[in-house]
Amino acid sequence: xxxxxxxxxxxxxxxxxxxxxxxxxxxxxxxxxxxxxxxxxxxxxxxxxxxxxxxxxxxxxxxxxxxxxxxxxxxxxxxxxxxxxxxxxxxxxxxxxxxxxxxxxxxxxxxxxxxxxxxxxxxxxxxxxxxxxxxxxxxxxxxxxxxxxxxxxxxxxxxxxxxxxxxxxxxxxxxxxxxxxxxxxxxxxxxxxxxxxxxxxxxxxxxxxxxxxxxxxxxxxxxxxxxxxxxxxxxxxxxxxxxxxxxxxxxxxxxxxxxxxxxxxxxxxxxxxxxxxxxxxxxxxxxxxxxxxxxxxxxxxxxxxxxxxxxxxxxxxxxxxxxxxxxx
Numbered sequence: 001x002x003x004x005x006x007x008x009x010x011x012x013x014x015x016x017x018x019x020x021x022x023x024x025x026x027x028x029x030x031x032x033x034x035x036x037x038x039x040x041x042x043x044x045x046x047x048x049x050x051x052x053x054x055x056x057x058x059x060x061x062x063x064x065x066x067x068x069x070x071x072x073x074x075x076x077x078x079x080x081x082x083x084x085x086x087x088x089x090x091x092x093x094x095x096x097x098x099x100x101x102x103x104x105x106x107x108x109x110x111x112x113x114x115x116x117x118x119x120x121x122x123x124x125x126x127x128x129x130x131x132x133x134x135x136x137x138x139x140x141x142x143x144x145x146x147x148x149x150x151x152x153x154x155x156x157x158x159x160x161x162x163x164x165x166x167x168x169x170x171x172x173x174x175x176x177x178x179x180x181x182x183x184x185x186x187x188x189x190x191x192x193x194x195x196x197x198x199x200x201x202x203x204x205x206x207x208x209x210x211x212x213x214x215x216x217x218x219x220x221x222x223x224x225x226x227x228x229x230x231x232x233x234x235x236x237x238x239x240x241x242x243x244x245x246x247x248x249x250x251x252x253x254x255x256x257x258x259x260x261x262x263x264x265x266x267x268x269x270x271x272x273x274x275x276x277x278x279x280x281x282x283x284x285x286x287x288x289x290x291x292x293x294x295x296x297x298x299x300x301x302x303x304x305x306x307x308x309x310x311x312x313x314x315x316x317x318x319x320x321x322x323x324x325x326x327x328x
Contacts, residue, residue: 026149026176026186027231029092029105029137076327079131081111087297087319092144094303096311104140105317109133124162131155136179148179168194188218188231204245212237232264254282263307273307295321 085107092103113131120126135151157170169192176186196210218231241255256279263273281299288294298318305312 026137026147029094030135030151075117077114077116078328079111079113079115080326081109081113081133082324083107083109083111083321085109085319085321087317087321089315089317091313091315092139092141093147094313094315096313100313100315101141101143103144104319106136106138106140108136121160124160126158126160128158129155130157138179146180149185150177150179150182151175152177164198164200166194166196166198168192168196186218186220186231188216190214190216206243208239208241208243210237210239210241212239227265230263230265234262234264236260249287251285251287252282253285256280273305273310275303275305275307275310277301277303290327291325293323293325295323297321 086104087107088102088104090102091100092105093099093101095101111131111133113129115127115129118125118127131154133151133153133155135153136148137151138148139145151174153172153174155170155172157168157172160167171189171191173189174187175184177184192212192214194210194212196208199207199209201207212235214235214237216231216233216235217229218233219228220231222228237257237259239255239257241253244252246252257277259275259277259279261275261277263275266272279299279301281297283295283297285293285295296319299316301313301315301317303313
């Protein structure tokens with residue numbers, strides 16, 4: 001489902017606290033940057049037909065098609081997405097206070113996908129998508145510039161919709177490389193399963209409940225004799241959101257998201273690790289037409305961990321973004 005939720009930087013510049021789970025900056029940046037763009041299907045009252053621009057590769061397969069505006073005259077097999085986003089965060093290195101570094105972050109995405117026509121299976125309809133995506137993450141603060149990275153993803157996802165129920169399954173292969181010499185710093189294979197229920201409240205407002213399960217099979221260069229698969233983990237993500245079509249072109253989406261992560265391998269000196277990430281936010285997206293949309297968003301994220309070498313953090317971010325979504 002979410003194919004670009006992976007990454008690794010080995011030593012946080014935050015406080016000198018070192019975690020053999022090579023996770024803090026890049027993997028959290030990838031994960032948190034996708035939060036406002038998950039679990040957002042179309043509210044009632046919108047005409048079925050055209051998906052709104054995906055903001056990361058395979059996003060629609062998390063929960064099914066999103067923000068649909070009008071009918072297409074024929075099926076679009078191929079899709080190309082170009083997306084740019086800038087946001088300011090008060091904790092770019094995901095560190096405890098007073099070691100947090102605030103910075104602007106610039107994220108540019110290019111994606112290509114192939115989506116065959118939907119097939120009727122029993123009472124529902126099934127869709128499949130395959131594609132590739134690349135994202136460039138660049139920090140504005142010079143203390144973070146050495147952490148600029150690129151995420152490259154291949155994804156294969158399927159979706160089955162029955163009434164207001166949506167079921168998804170997929171697999172993604174993601175690798176991170178630094179931007180200085182494009183050396184690989186992290187790789188993961190992530191199969192996933194999801195379910196969602198859309199509850200219409202009125203013609204323009206829907207309540208959306210979702211649950212997503214992911215398993216991350218990871219590989220990083222070993223550090224101080226640690227395992228290369230030290231980041232292997234199971235994620236269970238529950239979400240609650242509203243989709244409000246305020247006007248014909250404007251969609252508002254507040255949400256709450258809770259993620260539980262269980263790491264499969266112990267770090268030295270610890271026995272098991274469980275992380276808890278809570279996210280609260282709001283996004284506003286304006287669709288000029290089927291191809292072009294403009295958005296603004298705000299997120300608040302809070303993580304706690306059972307690993308004493310993984311510090312808890314709080315982080316707020318927000319900013320604008322623009323997408324060009326071409327289907328043919």
